[in-house]
Amino acid sequence: MAARKVTDGVMSVGILNPIMRIFDVVMRTDYGTTYNSYVVRGREKTALIETCHLTYWEQYWKNIQEACDPATIDYIILNHCEPDHSGVLAKLAQHCPNAQIICSQAGSIYLKNITNLSDFKPRVVRDGDSIDLGGKTLRFIMAPFLHWPDSMFTWCEEDKVLFSCDFLGCHYCEPHDFDTNIVYPTKYEDAFLGYYTAIFGPFPSYVQNGLAKIKGLDIEYLCNSHGPILTKGCRLESAMALYDQWSQPHHNAVKTVPVFYCSAYGNTGLAAKEIKRGILEIIPDAKVDVYDINEHAMGDLQAQLNRSDAFAVGSPTINADAVAPVWELLSHVDAITNKKKPALAFGSYGWSGEAVPNLIARMNGLKLAVCGEGLKFQFVPSESDLERAREAGRELARML
Ligand SMILES: Cc1cc2nc3c(=O)[nH]c(=O)nc-3n(C[C@H](O)[C@H](O)[C@H](O)COP(=O)(O)O)c2cc1C
Ligand SMILES: [Fe+2]
Ligand SMILES: [Fe+2]
Known part of the structure; x- marks a missing residue:
């Protein structure tokens, strides 16, 4: 032209x-x-x-x-x-x-x-x-x-x-x-x-x-x-x-803490629900939506994550790593506006359990405020694993 x-x-x-x-x-x-x-x-x-x-x-x-x-x-x-x-x-x-x-x-x-x-x-x-x-x-x-x-x-x-x-x-x-x-x-x-x-x-x-x-x-x-x-x-x-x-500053009316996860056999999903309970014990009016990542459009999840006050993300360990949809979600974290946002990693594993430490490494790279050591447990969560999940939720909520 x-x-x-x-x-x-x-x-x-x-x-x-x-x-x-x-x-x-x-x-x-x-x-x-x-x-x-x-x-x-x-x-x-x-x-x-x-x-x-x-x-x-x-x-x-x-x-x-x-x-x-x-x-x-x-x-x-x-x-x-x-x-x-x-x-x-x-x-x-x-x-x-x-x-x-x-x-x-x-x-x-x-x-x-x-x-x-x-x-x-x-x-x-x-x-x-x-x-x-x-x-x-x-x-x-x-x-x-x-x-x-x-x-x-x-x-x-x-x-x-x-x-x-x-x-x-x-x-x-x-x-x-x-x-x-x-x-x-x-x-x-x-x-x-x-x-x-x-x-x-x-x-x-x-x-x-x-x-x-x-x-x-x-x-x-x-x-x-x-x-x-x-x-x-x-x-x-x-x-x-x-x-x-x-570009107006965004403030959530109540503390908003989405919990995202993937789960092949439901174990990581069980922990997601308990993390939610733990968060609500500390902040009863918090908005805590639990998302199975594969059930939602990535664009919607990305928006929820970026607008949150804190978030948790869970993945099972599959072939020595976290799974692709979880990595994709984390690839949409806006590293500039989310700096220092509290974030928790969790997941079930069978023997080697790389998912949680790998997620934490990524969260550190994004300069998020990583919650403790994360939460990992072997195969099906026991009663004490579920209690640890609630405690991880409480710990995340206390960071707000
Ligand atoms: C294809 C496949 C590969 C796996 N690879 C690993 C692995 O490398 N290390 C490990 O710790 N667990 C591994 N596991 C075990 C899962 O982490 C374990 O079954 C876990 O409980 C699944 O959690 P979920 O029910 O939340 O999917 C593997 C499982 C599957 C199905
Ligand atoms: Fe340009
Ligand atoms: Fe440009």
């Missing part, structure tokens, strides 16, 4: 990728994605904002050439250095020898190691710094952890355009640039939420900071780096309101 106009001075030169289905290894992208990039032309100078994934170099280069003479590009601004936005940078630097690369302090370190250019000398900008293109001023707004430490926004006061990189973007591809043209709004909304959850969900306080920094700006166009550009009066206001809502 060729270069398209956003405002008189801003052209969109990005790339559509409608067939992408997995992004960054872990994110499903059911609706493809776009790599947005923009050329901003002032009277005297020209800036290119964000670049593109290396795979799409040829089309991207054509788009740039449609928007401007690349030899006239004075600045290449990287609001964020992830390779979906910086992949072509080393190549671009060769093709645009007059261009100065602009990024944040953290970005300068990352870009050096991403481009491996020996003569890499970017211009580092700080919060509030600006450059003048001649009738267009670009001001830089630091936005750390939205979603990398290097992230920043670029604000063009005259055109009322905020270049926000991944912030308020999403993996969604239609052959139009603007939110006014979205053909499948519910799919877009699904993608918008999915993107927020995966990319910004771990950083709610930073989302609040970022929103506060741009609240006073009279934004007409929010030019993000994935998905449709958001416009004033269409989706911009609601998108910002959703980010505000989703």
Whole structure:
């Protein structure tokens, strides 16, 4: 897709990728994605904002050439250095020898190691710094952890355009640039939420900071780096309101302690019920739901775990390890927001009993507050094993 106009001075030169289905290894992208990039032309100078994934170099280069003479590009601004936005940078630097690369302090370190250019000398900008293109001023707004430490926004006061990189973007591809043209709004909304959850969900306080920094700006166009550009009066206001809502601190009305388990012969399941009893002995009004992992959708379990105040997870030992569904659940623990959350490992075993220690090792790796030594017992739990399970539940509850 060729270069398209956003405002008189801003052209969109990005790339559509409608067939992408997995992004960054872990994110499903059911609706493809776009790599947005923009050329901003002032009277005297020209800036290119964000670049593109290396795979799409040829089309991207054509788009740039449609928007401007690349030899006239004075600045290449990287609001964020992830390779979906910086992949072509080393190549671009060769093709645009007059261009100065602009990024944040953290970005300068990352870009050096991403481009491996020996003569890499970017211009580092700080919060509030600006450059003048001649009738267009670009001001830089630091936005750390939205979603990398290097992230920043670029604000063009005259055109009322905020270049926000991944912030308020999403993996969604239609052959139009603007939110006014979205053909499948519910799919877009699904993608918008999915993107927020995966990319910004771990950083709610930073989302609040970022929103506060741009609240006073009279934004007409929010030019993000994935998905449709958001416009004033269409989706911009609601998108910002959703980010505000989703990033509010979450407090459970009562202590919420889900107990997850897998069990081939029911033994680990018996312990799960007793752990629940133990928790309720200490906190009678706690919400303690017991989940057989295989009976529920992983997405629901993931949400329960991440919103909990503490949790327990149990697995039998099968072939010297915990079982795959339990590992999968633990792979969905948000390591940033769950830090120091109390967690208990438990499970039945036959002879070697690796499941519980292996789960505890993983919990320690996630920096959870691991409850004691965990609870393991051989084959069918005896009366004293069941009492130990209740005690493990009590101990977990006492950590709250
Ligand atoms: C296929 C299979 C492999 C097993 N491998 C181990 C093992 O390596 N080490 C061990 O301690 N127990 C092993 N066991 C025994 C189980 O851990 C034991 O039967 C346990 O009580 C099952 O608990 P559950 O009823 O919660 O599934 C194995 C059991 C099965 C069925
Ligand atoms: Fe990113
Ligand atoms: Fe991105």
